[in-house]
Amino acid sequence: MTPVVVLVGAPGAGKTTVAHRLADRLGTSVRDTDVDVERSTGSSVQDLFVEHGEAHFRDLEAAAVATALREHDGVLALGGGAVLHPGTQRLLREQQVVFLDVSLSAAAQRVGLGTNRPLLLGNVRATMKALLDARRPVYEDLATHTVVTDDLTADDVAARIHQLI
Ligand code: S3P
Numbered sequence: 001m002t003p004v005v006v007l008v009g010a011p012g013a014g015k016t017t018v019a020h021r022l023a024d025r026l027g028t029s030v031r032d033t034d035v036d037v038e039r040s041t042g043s044s045v046q047d048l049f050v051e052h053g054e055a056h057f058r059d060l061e062a063a064a065v066a067t068a069l070r071e072h073d074g075v076l077a078l079g080g081g082a083v084l085h086p087g088t089q090r091l092l093r094e095q096q097v098v099f100l101d102v103s104l105s106a107a108a109q110r111v112g113l114g115t116n117r118p119l120l121l122g123n124v125r126a127t128m129k130a131l132l133d134a135r136r137p138v139y140e141d142l143a144t145h146t147v148v149t150d151d152l153t154a155d156d157v158a159a160r161i162h163q164l165i
Contacts, residue, residue: 003069003076004028005165006092008139009100010132011080012107014149014157018100019077021158028074033082036064045079062088069095080131083138092142098161099143101136104129106150 004026007015019030034045037060041048048057062085068076069091082088108114108128113121140146145164149157 001071001073003031003072003095004074005161006069006076006078006095006097007100008078008083008092008097008142009080009149010102010107010128010135010139012110013080013100013102014110014154015077015080015100017154018149018157018161019075021154022161023075025158025162026075029072030075030077031068031072032077033061033064033068034079036068037061037079040064058085061085066091080135083135083142089138089142095144096165097142097144098164099139099146100157101139101146101148102132103150104132107132 005022007019007022009015016030016032019032023030037048037057038044041060043051045057048060058081061079061082065078065082065085065088078088083092102110104125105115108125111128113124113128145161147157147160147164152160
């Protein structure tokens with residue numbers, strides 16, 4: 001089995017919502033690797049980061065991606081950082097991958113980091129910018145197709161992916 005499509009992109013790109021809209025259009029189901037990791041460990045992603053560190057989470061995530069790629073034949077949404085794992089990158093080169101591209105300002109809005117309160121949120125936005133800048137080349141390199149999501153609803157993005165695949 002292999003997914004119809006794998007969605008990648010930064011937090012705030014809309015992967016989870018778009019995955020469900022797209023699956024509705026395709027008459028298939030969604031699998032989400034964050035949910036898989038949470039199910040298999042019984043812990044939230046946030047707790048795994050805090051209690052065991054990012055490296056441990058990344059190992060669990062890479063294993064979850066490999067399993068989902070073998071088992072799932074619908075839409076697969078990956079956590080934003082899953083593409084950082086070399087083994088995952090190798091596996092994704094054999095998949096139809098859609099990169100949901102998002103600007104810093106749109107991603108910040110969507111994850112609740114608006115443009116006001118610069119003193120409180122400035123550092124978080126700077127971290128997010130660094131993350132987007134560092135990952136964009138990886139997303140682009142792995143993508144079969146790219147959809148810029150900034151001014152589109154999740155349904156519009158799903159419709160565009162439906163046309164592309
Ligand atoms: C992460 C994104 C999250 C989750 C974890 C790490 C990242 O998923 O996997 O918090 O490194 O970008 P979403 O992209 O679904 O928010």
